[in-house]
Structures are given as C-alpha cells and as structure tokens.
Amino acid sequence: MSVKLRVNGVEHDLDVEDEAPLLWVIRDEIGLTGTKFGCGIAQCGACTVHVNGVAQRSCVTPVGSVQDADITTIEGLSAKGLTPVQQAWIDHQVPQCGYCQSGMLMAISALLAKNAHPTDDDLAEAITNICRCGTYPRIRAAVRELAKVKG
C-alpha cells in the first residue's frame, strides 16, 4: 500500500490505502492543515485544492486517483508570498471566521486562472463553496476588482 503524491512540488511516498480521501492524507499524513474538512461529501468546498491547476474537492478524491498529478494546497498558493487574490481578500476584509476561506481562495484562484475577467454570473456559476459567515458580498467585490485589474 504505497501511494506517491506530489503536493506543492514536494514528492511524498505514503503508506496509505488507494481509497484514502486526499483531504485527510494532506492533513494527517503530510501535516498541511490549511485545507479544511466541512462536509465530507463535496457539498461545501472547504476542502478545495488544485489538481493540475483545476479546483477539486479533496474530501471525495481517493489519493490513488491523483498519483501523477500536481496538487496545490493553500500553503502552496502562498509559498512565494501573497497572491493578488489573497491580497484582495485583505483589502476587502473578506474573511470572518475564516474556516471556508482556504477552499474559497483555491476555487477563486482556479477560476481566475481560467477566466481573468469573470462576471458576477461567471462567479455565481463557478463558485458553489459555502461560507456560513456570509462573506459573499465581499468576495464578489474583491473578484470584481481583480477582474478589472487583470484587464
């Protein structure tokens, strides 16, 4: 039972079952706890990471299915300092409790990588992550500004 995983550019050789959820492997085997557990059934998006640059919900992703992939977590996103998205989150004072924001930032970053000028409708369609504190108005304002700056 050996799984090879590449997380934030670092190779890990792990003694876990193929079907172990990526979320818990990242958190408890590798020790990166920025990625959060919210629902366990891909509903809330707190566990969102990038798999080859695409946002994916790690709580339902078996590690065996992403062995050859490049996986990025929130820790990897800010490895070289804050990204413009993270800075916009500070400028707009987005987080409240902050628990969903790792997943939210990963989902938004993946969206912006694909579509540098998302409209409100693009945002509504692409981002289904749940924030219980209700930071959506600020997320929308931050993304509007990022969409403009990126022009």
Place this chain on the structure above:
Amino acid sequence: MPTRRTVLLGVGGTAGALVVGYALWPNGRIAAANRIDGSDTDKFVTNWIKVSNDDTITVVIPHCEMGTGTFTSLSQMAADELDSDWDKIRAEQAPPEVVFANGAMIEGFALDGKTVPPFLTGVAANTFRFMAANVPIPGVGYVPQITGGSAAIRFTGMNAIRVAAAAAREMLVKAAAARWNVSVDECSTKSNRVIHTASGKSFGYGELTAEAANYDPSSRPRLKDKSNYTYVGKPVQRFDIPRKVNGTTNYGLDVKQPGMLYAAIKISPVFGGKLKSVDESAIKGQRGIKHVVKLDDAVVVVADRFWRARDAADALSPVFDPGANGKVTSASISARRKAALNGGDIKSDVKSGSGADALKTGKLVEATYEVPYLAHSPMEPMNATAIYKDGELEVWSGTQDGLGSRDFCAKAAKLAIEKVKFHLMPMGGGFGRRLPGQWNYLTYAVQTAMAVPNVPVKLIFTREQDTQHDFYRPNVMSRFRAALDDNGMPLAWVNDYTTDDDPNPQAHIVYDIPNQAIGASKVPTHVPTGAWRSVEASWHGFFVESFVDELAQAAGKDPLEYRRALLSKAPRHLATLNLAAEKAGWGRPLEAGRARGIAMVESFQSIVVHVVEITIDEKGAVKVDRVVSAVDCGMVVNPDGFKAQIEGAILFGLSAALKGEITFENGAVVQSNFTDYEMLRIADCPQIEIHLREDDGPVGGAGEPGVPPVAPAVANAIFAATGVRIRELPIKNHTLKV
C-alpha cells in the same frame, strides 16, 4: 436551556449578598496575572492591560475571536483611552484562569441596560467579577469568559476594557509625575509616552510599568469624549485576517500532538437514548483501529487516522434504546404546541390597559405563526482533542468560553480545575453552537480520553453527527389577536406563544398600542435547544413584524406608514425606519415582477430595519435581489467590521428564512448534511447596502441584531408580490405564484 438573560437576571437578584470585601485587582491579583502570563517584558498595569518595556500595549481579552472582529474593536477602544499608536497595540486572548473572569459580561446581562448609581460602580464591578468567577448559572454552569449576546463591545468594551485602559493611563501618568515631582495636571500622554508639557521631558510607558502598577486603579477613571477618539469610529483592518488568507490559522480541527489518535463517534439518534450493544466483528482486522469505546449514549472508534475511524464507525451498527421519545415527530411536537396555546395555560408577561378585554372594542384580526427547529452548522464541525495522563487532563477546543470550558471539562472528568489545562482554539464559526450548555463534544472527547489514557485523542463530529446532535433554535408557535379601530389602527394587541423556556422580553413591542396582553405557554420537549444567532429575537422578530404587516393590510394602509404612525413615542426607531425607507426608495415604482417588504427589530440594544426586494420566478422560487439596511447601534467602533456583521447576519437570516428546517421522525433528526440542510451560495447573494446611524442611545451589539428582521421582511415582500401570507417558515415549503 434557560435563556442567558433571564438566568443571569435571576442570579443578579442575589448579588447583594456577595458584596464582601472583594477588591478590584489589588497588587496581589496583578502579581497573579503576571505569574500566569509569564512574560519577562510585558507586565499588567490594570486588568486587561499589559505594557511592554518597548511601550507596546497588549489588550488581554476575555473573549474568543470567532470572526466578528472583537479583538480588533476592543483594541481600538483601549488604544484611544491610552493614547497609543496603532502599531504599538496588540490583542491577546485571556488565559482560562479565574483571575481573568469577565465580570463586565455578567454585569451587562444582569443590569440589562440599567445603570449602576455612581457611588456603587466599584462595588458593583467587584461583585460581578466575583460572580463571573464563582457563581454557576443553573443548568449551564460557569460562564466566566462567555462570548455571546452580541456583548463584547457593549459590555466588555464599555464597562471593562476602556475603563481598564483609562485607569492604566492615569496610573502611568501618576508614576511619571511622581518621578518628576510635578502635578499630574502638568502631564499629558501621546504615542505611548507620558509627557511633562512645560519641559517637554517624557517617559515611555514601558519605563513606568512597575511604578504605575503600584497605584490603586480607579474604577471611575476619566473617559475620553467621543469627539476625541482617534481609532474608535474608524474602519481599522482586522488583526486576524492575514492569517486567514494563507491557511495558517490553527483551528481546533488543526491541533497536532505527538502520537495523536483520532476518534469518530456515533451518538444515539434519539436524544436521551442509550447504547444497548455494538457488534465489533464488523470492523475486526480493519487497519489502524485501536479502540472501540462504549459510552452511555454513543460509541466511539479510536484509530490512527480520522478517515479510518470514520469508516469503521460507519461500518458499525450500534443498537440504541431510544427511551421514551422514539416515536416523536415534528407533527407531534407541533400538535402539543398548538394544544398548549388552545388550552389557555398561558403565563402572563405583559398586561397593559384592559389587555385582552379590549379585543371586543374593534375589528378582530387573527393569525398564528410557526418557526421550525434550526441547526447552527458552523463550517468547522464540532471537535476537541484531549489527553488524560497521570491524573491530569489537557484539552484543546474551540468554544465560546475558555474558562467555562475548563471548569466543564474538570467536572466531566471529576477532577479539580487545577488538574485541567484548557487551550481555547480559534473556531470556524460559532453562532451560539459553542456556548456553555451545548458542549456535548467536550463531554465525549473527555470521556474518550479517560477511556484511552496517556495518548492525545482528537474527536471530530462528521457533518452528519454535527447536524443531528446540535442544540437547536427551538420550534415556536405564536398566536396573535388584535382589534382595530375605525381608522384601522390597533386598539388591542394580544399575543400568546409557546416556549421551551420562560416568557421573553423579545416578544414585547415598541409600537404604541394602548391595550396589550402578552404571555407564554411552556412546552418542554426532548429536543435539546440552545442560543442560535439572535436567540429569541429570531422568532419573535418574525412573528411581530409579520403580524404588524397583516394589521396594515387589514387597515388598507402602506406597511411603512402604518409602522410610522405607531412610533410617535419611539424616536430612535422612527428615525431608523425612515433612514431605511429613504435609502431603499420606499414608494418608488419597481421594475415589473419585483416587490418590497420591510421589517424592524430591536435586539441586543441595536435597532435594525431591512427593506428587501424580491422577484418570484415562473417556478415559484423566491429570489432576493436587494437588501437595504439601516442600523442604529448608538456608537460604532469599527464601521467596516460592523457592516461585515450585518452582511453576514442578512445571509444567515436568508438561509434560514428561505430553506432552513430541522425536522423529526422517530424521535431523531431527519436532516444530515448540506444536501438537505441547505445554505445560500454566492449565486443567491443579494445586493446589500448598509447605513449606520449613531446617536446618544445605548451602545448596541453587532453580531446578532441583523438576523431577526430578515425573515419578516422577505415574507412581507412575498405578500406584496403574491398576496400569499407566509405564516410558517421556511419559505421553500410554500407554493408561490406571481
């Protein structure tokens, strides 16, 4: 569960007996605080205020920071009273030690807006601090560092932090004046220094700490006038946000301890049920499983990894004895509530004029409303890590009361509090779920640690366990009768409602109606209930503001004008109502298909008015397009943070009003995850505008008061759009047509 306020008021009645020579942070307590703090460079000058030898101020805060910006706002208040530079102020969580019990919270709840006569302020402060540390709340326990009741600013800030900061400033000035041998009147403070105005000589605060701490702190120091504030009233950036955008905030879920094991739990689906048996053969030989712990009403699987524990717990089929409540359904609970209202066993709370007798003097209007049970569902599921070793217990968890949690864990383990260490962790949302009285996750974590000693165990509720083992916003039914005069104005207001508790002042109305009778009938159920963001206001706000709208409808009057006519004796409410109406453009024509609704609720001493615009699509689904909000909270400390709280409250209220319900079958909760207990997503988020009003009214809370007017404003807009009156929530259960 008794309400926070009524219970604390009850305790307040015995306060007189406790005023026995309890001093306000004398030197002994400063020494104790310094000893606990253990810093070589930072020393306490008064309670809550430490000064570092580099002149930096640390505000030691007896609350948790769960995202409401409390730490930053309280630091703004302290910085102003201490004339500190902003880059020389820090916030720190108070340790869960008795010396840091927060008397100001107890004082605030007990006095409920009333003031203490000046000659009693010091005595009262001492009494309430003593009570915070030593008097348990019946049925709840100690709440010495509680975060709740939207009270951090209005109680802790107003009555403790700014007073402690102003007193510390006076003591620092005294120390400097003594060194210069001049009068304190010749000294001023600026940028963390005391300055002798005439000579220009100065000392940094850090040079004066030891001498300053020797003076007795005044319980009534001179406080700054509002007009002289530098930070209060400004949109200061929150301290906690940078660590929340890079994943480095360590929540309870993120606790790491050497050799830590993980636990998953299956609790009796019926509250009060008991574990009968569990067949462990189903998981025999599964990798990583270490222990199966049988508790009174639950089974816990302990493993080397969480997913292994969870999968094993899912594979077990524990048998529970449901006890007496195995047949309870939402319908059976509802029927009991209805019977209670019809049975007339109503405990009177308000009677004015000729009460219900005045119903026969005018045209009768009647309506009955009902709200469902609701779960809190913060994004971070309940969890706690605990180790029991050599007769001592150490616990890590996010709760809304650090010292109270430590005491609670000690009792759960039957240990003296000195044998228990508690680490209060940042939490992924609270909304009341992590308040005292609702700590089942601490109980289970402590019981598991005792059963599996010498190793740290992190117990995590799955979302399903979190949803089904909450302490719920109660299901409540409320019946109204009113009599209208020839002009359609109310002569009588009669309101009977059910409660799991005692009658609550949140049912009282601000509207000027001469004859009133308000009362409650207590209907206990087996469902555990607890404070859910805005508590009683969350249901009475919906009931009262819906029924007022019905009265306007019966009178054939505009709902805004109708409310205005009833507010001649409530100028602050009227001004807030008018502000919302003006900003929302009340009365201006809307595009086809849109409709407006309005509602106003005062709670936690803040008045909030929402004007909501909705559209209803061809399938009958309600879309909330715009919310314009006006808030009067007396004084705003951090306007941007305050607005964030109202924005969040609007979305919290909308999820509940549109979609939220917890129902029961066979005594157990039906819903289990976000698939059937739904939350709004960004696609559903309306345009929100918030307008803050400040006046000479009391300083109101921020976290909760935005919630209660949401549901009635939406329901009133639905009536305006469709003619359908929503009398039961959630709205998704109604079939609507434009």
